[in-house]
Each structure stands twice: as C-alpha cells, then as structure tokens.
Amino acid sequence: MFRRILFPTDFSDYARRVMDCIADLPGVMEVVMVHIVGTNKPASLRSDMVSSARTRIESEATLLKNLGIPSVRTEVMVLESPAAGIDDAANRNNSDIIVMGARGKSIIKGLRLGSVTQKVLHESKKNLLIMRGPIIETLSGEKFQKYCPLIFSRVLVPVDLTTESWIAVEQLAKIPDVQEIIAAFVISRGESEQEIERLKQQAGDELEKKCSQLPTRGAEIRWRILEGDLVTRINDYAQETDVSLVCTVPTEKGFFAEMLHGSFSCELARQATKPVLVIRRS
Missing domain, CATH: 3.40.50.620 (HUPs)
Structure with a gap:
C-alpha cells in the first residue's frame, strides 16, 4: 500500500x-x-x-x-x-x-x-x-528491530456509522501485513441510560454487519463500543489493548461534524502514545 x-x-x-x-x-x-x-x-x-x-x-x-x-x-x-x-x-x-x-x-x-x-x-x-x-522514544536493540516490521500488525480505527469513516478500515484490510483491525465506536454523549443503550444497540448491529461483509487479506476484524470523550477514550483504549498503530481518516461528517475539518485527527495525533496513521480520502 x-x-x-x-x-x-x-x-x-x-x-x-x-x-x-x-x-x-x-x-x-x-x-x-x-x-x-x-x-x-x-x-x-x-x-x-x-x-x-x-x-x-x-x-x-x-x-x-x-x-x-x-x-x-x-x-x-x-x-x-x-x-x-x-x-x-x-x-x-x-x-x-x-x-x-x-x-x-x-x-x-x-x-x-x-x-x-x-x-x-x-x-x-x-x-x-x-x-x-x-x-x-524508548525501545532499543532487538526489541526495536522486532517492533518496526510489526507496526501494521494490530490497528485501532475510530469509526462511526458513516461511509467516510470506514475508508481507513477498507484500506487497511487490503494490506497483507495487517493481522488485526479493531473498529472502535465511541459514544460520547447521551441524555439518559435508555438513550445510551439505544445507541449501543444501533451501533452494534451496524458494526457487526460492516465487519462481517468486509473482505480482507487475512486480517481479523473486530469491533468495540466505548464510552467517554472521543480522543481520550481512543488513546486510552489503544494503551489498554497495546495496539501497534492508531489509524484515522479526516472527515467532516459523523462524530467529527462538530469539530473543524481534520481537528479530530490532529488532536488524536497530539495526544497519542502510539504511532498514528492518517489516511486521506481520494
């Protein structure tokens, strides 16, 4: 790629x-x-x-x-x-x-x-x-040499339910070296517990459908629903699951609409403790 x-x-x-x-x-x-x-x-x-x-x-x-x-x-x-x-x-x-x-x-x-x-x-x-x-910043010697070839092996991708946000997942699925893709949907707001549960159910159904239909070059695609501040929760989850890379596509739709164009990607990169891949839309 x-x-x-x-x-x-x-x-x-x-x-x-x-x-x-x-x-x-x-x-x-x-x-x-x-x-x-x-x-x-x-x-x-x-x-x-x-x-x-x-x-x-x-x-x-x-x-x-x-x-x-x-x-x-x-x-x-x-x-x-x-x-x-x-x-x-x-x-x-x-x-x-x-x-x-x-x-x-x-x-x-x-x-x-x-x-x-x-x-x-x-x-x-x-x-x-x-x-x-x-x-x-810290790895050296044999650990450093082993990590670099595996940077695309386990990738976390923040997504919503729009087509644009899935561009990164589709592109990564074409790379033979990618072993696992985690599509993470973050619920950052909800007026009530019932509203949050409704969003979880809707998102879960859509994520399951999208992940099951996406062809890959051998990668396993999983999905997760998270709650909290969008950028903070994505970066925290990247640490919790020890992914090798976080990947995003700048977009003006979906859960990025209330921010300036591309500002989510910039904020993600600013706070990240993992390498960040920004894939541009064609």
Missing part, C-alpha cells in the same frame, strides 16, 4: 530512529529523503548549511540503501515554510505517504507534536504516518 515514502529529516537522533524504522516497514520500494534549510537562517551561512546538509543526507541515504531499500533519493531545499516544502516534495515525487516524527519542543506531556508535523497534518493531502511512542 505504501511503497513510496517521503521522509523529511532534520538529522536529529529522533529523526534517525524514525529512519531506522522506515527500513523495516513492509513493502517499501522507494524513499525520498528531504532536508529543508529555512530562509530564517542568515544568508551568509546558508551556502555552508546546504553543503553540509547534502553531505549528511547522502550519508544517511547510503545507510538506508544498505538496510535494503531498493531506491533512495535525496533533496536539500532552502524554503520559508518547511511544511509546504515537504508537501511539495511528496507531490512531485508521487509519494504514497509522508513519514515523520512527532517530536515537539513542549515539555508538557500530551503536547509533543512538532509544529512542522502539525502543519503537514493540517495542510497536506498525502497520507501521513506520525511515528511516536515507545517505538521511537
């Missing part, structure tokens, strides 16, 4: 760990590595910065090739907006997905989504994989 990856790097240790994980993602045939030198840097230093960046990015590209990626290309650009440059590079290179780290400067737990990653999430129309959580 994601054979061509666009990978922006700032050469940090965090970015290096994301790069190491990319090498173990299933089915990757091409990686385009991008580094952007901001126009806010002094003009007198930019030439040296670009030259240094080209040397470093070629060195890291060689490492990726040695790790088994068939095609690795590099770009170094001088731009005012890194997010716009990342999106442009992904479009020019016909990348299937952008893979980025989530590291931000905030020291407040739950707010660590970097500003560039957040802008790409808001502005790009490309699929986006945000790498975060123990897979990047």
